[in-house]
Amino acid sequence: MTTGHCPELLAPAGTWDCAKAAVENGADAIYFGLDRFNARMRSQNFTEADLPELMAFLHSRGVKGYVTFNTLIFPQELAAAERYLRTMMAAGVDAAIVQDVGMCRLIRHLSADFPIHGSTQMTVTSAAGVEFAHSLGAQLVVLARECSLKDIEKIQQQTKDIALPLEVFVHGALCVAYSGQCLTSEALGGRSANRGECAQACRMTYDMKVDGELIDLGDKQYLLSPQDLSGLPVLPDLIKSGVSCLKIEGRLKAPEYVANVTRVYRQALDRAWQENGTNSAIKSGTNSAMKSGTKNGTNSATTPTPTEKLALKLGNRPISYEPTADERYNLEMAFSRGLYTGWFRGINNQELVHARFAKKRGVYLGDVERVTKHQVELKTTIPVKAGDGIVFDSGHPDTDQGGRIYGVEQRGRNICLSFGKHSMNLRRVQPGQKVWKTSDPELEKTLRQSYRVEQPAVQQPIDIEVHGVAGEPVVAIATDPQGHIAQAASEKVLETARNKPLTTEKLQQQLARLGNTPFKLGQFTNQLADGLIVPVSELNRLRRQLVEQLLEQRQQPKVWAMAVERSHRDLLPDPAETPSNPATLVPLVRNGDQLRTVLQCGLTTVYCELENPVHYRAAVALTRELNPRAKLYVAPPRITKPGEQYILKQVRQSNADGYLVRNYDHLQFFADQPCIGDFSLNVANPITAAYFKTEFGLEKLTASYDLNVAQLMDLLTSAPANWFDITIHQHMPMFHMEHCVFCAFLSEGTDFTNCGRPCENHDVVLRDRTGTDHVLQADAGCRNTLYNGVAQTGAEFIPRLMDQGARRFRIDFLNESPTQVQQILTCYQQLLNGDMTGHQLWRTLKLSSQLGVTRGTLERH
Template identity: 60%
Template sequence: MAWRCPELLAPAGDWECARAAVENGADAVYFGLERFNARLRAHNFTEADLPELMAYLHSRGVRGYVTFNTLVFADELASAERSLRAIVAAGVDAAIVQDIGVCRLIRQISPDFAIHASTQMTVTSAAGVDFVRELGCALVVLARECSLAEIAKIRTATAERPLPLEIFVHGALCVAYSGQCLTSEALGGRSANRGECAQACRLPYELVADGERVDLGERAYLLSPQDLAGIDLIPELLPAGLASLKIEGRLKSPEYVASVTRVYRQALDRAAAELEKTGPVDPASYYALEMAFSRGLSTGWLEGIDNQRLVHARYGKKRGVYLGEVLRVQEGTVELVLEAPLKPGDGVVFDGGRPDEPEQGGRVYMVEMHHSLARVGFGRGDIRWRRVQPGDKLWKTSDPELERRVRRSFAPGAAPFQRPVHLQVSGRPGEALVLEAQDESGRLVRVQSSLPLAEAHKHTLDTERLAEQLGRLGGTPFKLGALDNHIEGAVHLPVSELNRLRREVVERLIALRAEPLRWQSHPTPAAPRVNGEAPTLAEPELIALVRSFAQLDAVLDSGLRTVYCELEDVRQYRRAVERARAAGATLFVAPPRIAKMGEEWILSQVRASGADGYLVRNYDHLHYFASERCVGDFSLNVANPLAAKYLKERYALERLTASYDLNVAQLSALLAGAPPAWFEITIHQHMPLFHMEHCVFCAFLSEGTDHTNCGRPCERVEVQLRDRVGSAHPLKADAGCRNTLFNARAQSAAEYVQHLVGLGARYLRVEFLNDPPERVGTVLDSYRKLLAGQMSGSELWRELKLFNQLGVTRGQLPY
């Protein structure tokens, strides 16, 4: 059975990577510019590169997408608009976008320019697909955490109004939901939502359960998933109806791009041609993938949740191909049974399962085989042999011969990757021969001979002869696909004329393909400020978020009018509502941060509480609680007035929590760009760092794979993850069994509150995590004094440092 082959989308961090992708069979590439892209550490392209880059890609039949996939702050909208206009004018095929406000900005600039919803938008359900479609997106990149079964449910639920779906099929996996990770921002001021991820997930952590360190042996990289490799699932991905399969790696080398793209191109072509006869992936392909870059390969979440398999926790950096276990160590050599080929010149590393010690490795100088045993030698001084022991695992990290072979695929002068072209020939004796060429995208050119066709007595232009002559497309981006011969009668044309026609049709088709796309464009600039009601002059209101009944009672005793409640067991919300009503307070309850297909029962339980309102956190919540009082939470990533206006007006939200990516200057710009009464600002909290589908409780405190067989240790044990500097970060599970790791230290905006109030901020939130009830009352009383002018921000800051054993942090808030 034949299937429509999805687009193969490859990364391009620079020109060399773009050529590597094109020459190894990518249908499209994605790349970033100097700003507003989620991989600022890549070399990236400039706006001035766009015309040349797009002409190159299009001439080769390859689409190009710009990654405009970061949050954009209020004071950056004018700059973002200029960049977007350059992107539209250059004929880029689409922009991959995270920010809701940027989607609105693009539609102000151009009514038809294609928008792709980035995986940073955290779309996990049909409601998310509907949301981005209404926003104006032409395609959505689903969250990496979606399984094939969940993707099928999304397609079924959106069948009446389908939107093309894209998924990641290979590369590094973020342990946290993309667009929902605040770790780099909170701990180092480098926001993942701004392209500056510091990869804290790849560092070692200790597991602390009920205050005691858990001995996990050599497992220390508790948050570092194996890399994604969906190569074995290609036969299942084709009938899934996906529009695009995406390879991760804009920070990777051109050799990585070339190797991985070629492996998937070959697998897709094989599967599309004969799906039912496709056998297992050949070992050479696996070898190429592992040598390109690998922390271990798995299918990620595509086959469902398996917490034991996702994170092996032995290492967090590139390994490559496993060679075997060291049996004997002598000065200068080791002995082992090789499980993969090894030759002099290859690079290796020894893994001793001791993540706190430097690893040993280097180039192999000698490989001697004695039956099944290999003796491997190294150069003098390359290895510190006292750190290599029997039992260590040996990995091949470099294969120079393979790297040279891969580089030849995209080196200058290499044979270009060829795409099929459909030729049609027509004519009759006494008239010109007409040659039409159509590429895979439907572009059509027509040329005709300068000589008329003559009647032939021999060497007739039959289909075989035409294919032989016109199919000589070596050195061009084309290969002969179908050939339709509509010539009437027996005719002849000189070979030289056929060659000229072939050259002309190739040149004209390349030129046609290189022409930029023509998108519509509106000249009116976007307004940096949005309209709304006049700023309120009401007194600032303090709102508390609690995570236990003891905290709830303490807040109610303090007399606060509005309280938010977030409990792991959503069935307990009804009891929380009853307590708040009895105290005369308004209670909003919070559903879990992620919603997936089949989890509607959780939202039903939340609504059954009869709460006064809901703290909505995702697209499902916006739809499900549309008729209720709602406040948008920080996870909606509102960073600019355009995003705020769309969400507030489209979904009638009472207010929106400002993104946690904003510092005080950026918060100030947001309050200046839209009515301050629209916003709620969190001034005290333990910042949520990682929000994960990966369940640490299940993976390391049970032998189960998921919630069905883990025994639910999350209900019995208090867990923290201790980092390299000794901070023990609390870990919580929610009703969907997703984990959130919170910052050990509370973050306070005490020193900036009066400034924000002076700008019109009126809704200020204080969040509690594991705080005992006596501290809850004390903290709230102190912030009330601050708002009343009875205490300065610096005085409160010093007081908070005394309250909290670990002190407090300003986090990302300073200017």
Template identity: 60%
Template structure:
């Protein structure tokens, strides 16, 4: 019988791995800022195929020089290849990948399944890091990445620490568990990465192609049951506070996170230096607490010299829309998005108490000094705000009086009650710039030494760095017996530790000299210089990854042409049980159902079987929620229990849960090229996959020319699902609850829409996991392109409905059936729908020439 656990019992935990600090780099100066402030690795994009096309980025030609620079400093470099790649781009993508591998890059961060396959076909050993754009939220997602040959998984930002620990726990029995990476700081996307179609929907600028227009940072009005909900100055309903994992860093380390990623490839070098320095020090302080304690079997105690308050100040001044732990501690919809602004603020200083002719007075809640910049927040950040540099700070009768340069502030626009934010601290900026400007090496990596020898023989010095490079040097003259001042460990440390001007600092030193011996100082200096030079040369050499010469992009996926069905199949997607009979009456014989409440699937299946009678060719397929996270098995069990004819696979867990049943892939799998399609069709056994909504008609034609058209469902008509998010707008703004347990379920009671700045009202829906989807108010059609797609062999076409009435659904289905029979043209259908639908129908993402997006500024 084991001893009882008491408060005094030592808490034994597995020793956590020191996580890498991974910093962003939009250009050379940012790379240097990251290195000098302690980054273990940086990630950066090239001029194509990366999700931050607005950053300066590097070029393929920069890679050899950049990687040599990074490796000399003991820093790893990862290229972001984190976009969907279209069929007609695969050749260019392969050329890029070969150049990346040849340059000795440490890994590629990849979104596209087909690109993962291409990398593995080109090189069996080049590391793949699956991007957060791959929407991996569970252990099944990690398994999927492992099958693709990935070496590390970047989890979705929405995973909590508890969920991260559970995902790691699920891997503990594996011989080679995949390391997990998570974003720890920076701008927090409100939508799941890889699942946001907002920029694409509003203007053809795909977030999956690095062209996000940040519609989440714009103001919206909340409309419930047709009436505007008064929310005061809360208008930025989809703009989360910025992520900061500083408070929960020890918990992330204990959960087994291997890499802590800082967002910010569009940010300045000052930002990169500042944030990297804070997290470098925080990780070092956390590990200093953890490692000695855990090695002795005790829970960590003692003092941490790291100053969290000072660190938070630096983070807020770097860039802040408010700092919050995001989803790390679980879901709290009241705190995630304060909704007051979607722009940079900084450190909160207090509220304006009085406004004078040439000054303002307030009670300061944070430090302020002359020269600092501030802004007065009247709750209308989309309008011009008053602000400027403080000229004078006076303490009077318990309040602080602030004065500014003449004419800098229009005091008539400042009101008592305005919030005041410090937006700039020149002293901090100066300190940050000093950390990386110039040629001085500031951040050094440990150099570990072993010293061997005996009198009459040479002194042998072995050196190694933390990346596994090892070198050896021997003295030209033999060791002599020391009459005085032998080479003690202290003397060796003093002489061999003189590493100024090099990227090294002395780490451990093992003195294995036999007896009291001595060697000339000049010889010790020469040994040190030779070792450093040899290690530097080793580190500068490019990594040699295996690479095949066989071209991948041009290979045929299918030698024999597949027979094409003569008649097209019209697939009707319904989202209400009441739409089922209307779809059947309109002639639809293949239905996909996506209901908010999966309990209703059983009723739908029963009714559908009554309608079809003996017609076994008619089928009803059902969809589970797009996202699965640990602990949500109950939802999938409900979906399975309906015993539908087939199931839509929308994420990696569905591949496992629906195995052995008829399965088709939904749009959320992001199938944009033949390599991705083939993987889901041939490796996972899906009957068909839905072509990505990121494809315009030219790209869709390239896909159908590069793979059998019979593999694909093509969506011709829909309300585009724009934001898909963990953030619950219903809970946040129509209740006082924090999540589903105490919100009162307003999603079940109200018709809710988000009204944008041009007056469009976008429908908001919640699924069984309480995740919200915002649907475009305007339906869109690709009817005009149906003939072109039909000519390429496409035969399976989807039309999707949202809240349409039975009459509207039947009319729409009827006209699309006529279109596919050739009885009307796409142009006729388009013109007719434009007349009968007051909101109009846009040509949608299939249009080759995108619209101009409406965006802030």
């Protein structure tokens, strides 16, 4: 995909003040949620009734507004979701940011042109994901935060035929898990991240047990809490990659944060764009332009432009951007757990997570050198003044001391800080502790003033041209960057001047007086005949009319096509009759001993997930040997990034009976094979289910783990029940991460090339604050999954699910022994046979000393 435009800067807004802060500090667009169906339900959100006024305000300022419609939608919510979508379209919203595949289908069913932006919750990490979003009718897709610059460039190259614009997060909090694939809040508290209710378990403390022993990690307690993302140092590389939009995270943040970060990136983006001469997508655009010029044989085409010369000079070399001291200070004061370039420069597990704290720290001042009864002495180059907030970092955030500075005294090269009486316990402050500046009231005041203004602080250029001859009115025409055009004519005609005729300079000066409007004069063209004059009052009236017309046009809602006669019901599949075949168990195993056990139990369908796909061939052979009637479906890793097709080839070389597909690459790569859709496809409603079933011919679909039993029953009612696998027993896969905990804390390496592969030699669990041990496992892509240490069962709901037509019940094993596997299978088989109740099964498994079991998420919400 090539572009001749500077990337759009997209800022978050949870409130009106945030929206104004973004607009007045240079955002090209904002994104915001409504009071339902958005992934930040804990934030303040706009309402449907706010939409007309909000969109009129944004469009009057030349700013776009995108609604975050980025949660999974449950069956009973489809009608409400349709109403929301129609309201958005009628209000002229510029796009909906969407996670749910079914909602993409519904939008395109209702409207041929209303823009869809594929959310980062869709977990798009490859060209196949971009193509999938394009096939759903998306006009843009937000890539997963885990994509590096190299990944982005590969994706751009591999999707150049469809040229779908790409958006990336450039600043803000990093989720440690892949968005759309985090089930931690769901597993631990029934609050789904896929429903906008993330409980931020990644920001909690964890202990690490290796081979059964707790290990001492010193002051590293926050093992899953990444530093905050700052793409500022790689800004020119992001421009060079051809991404269309740079997104700032922060819908839960205050307007001061929005103002601060938006202003920094606006100024930096403009500077980087101008300094690097980027007027086209440098890399791909240059090559195509040069080839085209050579082919056409024209001299002008074969002579590189300055931009093309720059691109040829840069090649694949990273382009550095050195943030200014003010930029670094402002971003750290806005909110910082430490700022880092995330995954843009590739994987560095030693730097991504420092693990020392998970709350805002701000700007590092220095280390404590001396503590007296009333003062703390340190050396710093950062300005500090009375009223600033600071915190002393003891290495144990729960006991850190912090507060407001009362006085600052210079002592040689050092400063001495004093504090209000009883505001801080200085006896707990020790030499050597790090000191952080967490608050700057003066900066915060300046930021508030930036958006609490009566006249626009950011103005867009409008081009004005004037025409006229003697005896005729002056005609002025204005155009804005969005393509609106206004025309006004003077009431008085032009006359021949006796002296001081109108000059271009005088006209331009008069028409440029746009100070209290959203506009500034761009290009001015004077087409008046020479030697003419008209009263200045007429020019002022022309200017006011042009502004009024442009604003009126801008504030009109965009008109999207909307099929009134269509409905979500048109997309619903026909529910099939309740099947009469007996219910069966479908186990998923994760090692050879478990596989051998389930095969000996006589089960005819088995799923298998191994860390190393090379071992799948042996698993297939074992299945053929022990139970020739059994079908073995093997699972590729959940994420596929550019360059990882070799892993899928290894999986396919096993010649398994079928494959458990988990992402868009799998749908494409295994299209000609028998496939089962796994839970990671996030099938939560019948429209999504019908799309995967009919478009890709999947044999079965695993129902989303976000559904409780009532919602699951609704799904089985609204789509054929025999389409679904129902996972009835499992250790919930909570975090699925690019971050490798094995590498970060059991080696000194940065990634798989130099870590020594501790994942192959050690068993690791992470113990949370409740004392529960959660199992950590790596996959072939060196990604980690943290599984809930307590298995959950939905045994008590099986009779109701069977009455609704469910027949395949999936049991996912993790690290159970063969004896435990056999016990669990026996209990569930007795339940299906009517020889045991769900309550008895739950009690039986719960009482087993080695099997922690909870009733789990099916009963929650």
